[in-house]
Amino acid sequence: MGGHVAFLASFAVLVARVFSQTSNVTTCTPTYQWAINSKNQTPCLVAAYLESVCDGPVEVNSIPAGTHYAxxxxxxxxxxxxxxxxxYSLISACGGCQNRIFTTWTDWSANCPQVEVALxxxxxxxxVEVPAWAYLDVTKxxxxxxxxxxxxxxxxSQTTSSTPSTTLSSTVSAPSSSASVNLPSNPPISPNHKKSNAGAIAGGVVGGLVVLVAAGLAVLFCLRRRRRGPEDSGHLPSSFSTSPTPMYEEGGGRAAGPLSISPFPYYKEPSDTETYHVPGSPGTSAVHTTYDTGSVSTPAVQVLHRYTESAEL
Structure with a gap:
């Protein structure tokens, strides 16, 4: 009998925890309509559900003008x-839904020995559904x-799981360092390919020998022609000039000076760096924005009892 009574008592407590989270804030001002989740729950009601996990049944009701949740x-x-x-973010949005001000995270957590940031x-x-924006890091x-x-x-995305939620505080997971990449192996060389390489090498060698022989014959021909001199000019083919420019001065035995060669024109960059202007890249300016916290300053009247309509002066 006693066991049944204990079970019923535990069940009653569980039912009370599930169904006692309420809020009389059922809508938001037009500028805070985005704060209502897909289950049509205001941030006030969502905050009541989360706080009830540690504090039992909680009601997050509306507050008077000029006050904020403590x-x-x-x-x-x-x-x-x-x-x-x-x-904190849900409670702040709850105040915004009523066109009320809200305090800073520093003041909110002043008495907390341990805090959970973005968690x-x-x-x-x-x-309940916890909206993703509630997991934003307010310290940033x-x-x-x-x-x-x-x-x-x-x-x-929004969180509805009954397990602790930590995934929304992270963004993109890094790729696993153990991932391997299979590189293609070198294809085997066929015998025909080897034969074609050998043929190409042999052809190159033969061609090179032919060029060397032709160059040697040309040099030999020039030397023989130079030694024969002008007296053998009658035996030259008709295509050659019968009065070539002499390479040696007659009687002197010294080589004549080479013909003058005009240099190919080119443009030289100025050596003086001061006269060579390089345009610089245009300057950039960082745009910094700050969130104006003037509208969320702590008023003279503060709510010490956090979720009631009464405010202590």
């Missing part, structure tokens, strides 16, 4: 469900929720 207190700051940037490692209830945007960047990532 971060974890000293007593509950040990709960990682509250000290996650995912929860939510606790089990996510299957009844001046430690504050950036609704413009979140809106740009609104179309990304």
């Amino acid at each position: 971060g974890p207190t000293v007593t509950n700051a040990t709960q990682l469900c509250l000290c996650s940037t995912v929860t 939510f490692l606790q089990p996510i209830p299957s009844q 945007t001046d430690n504050i929720f950036n609704p413009l960047l979140a809106n740009a990532n609104e179309s990304d």
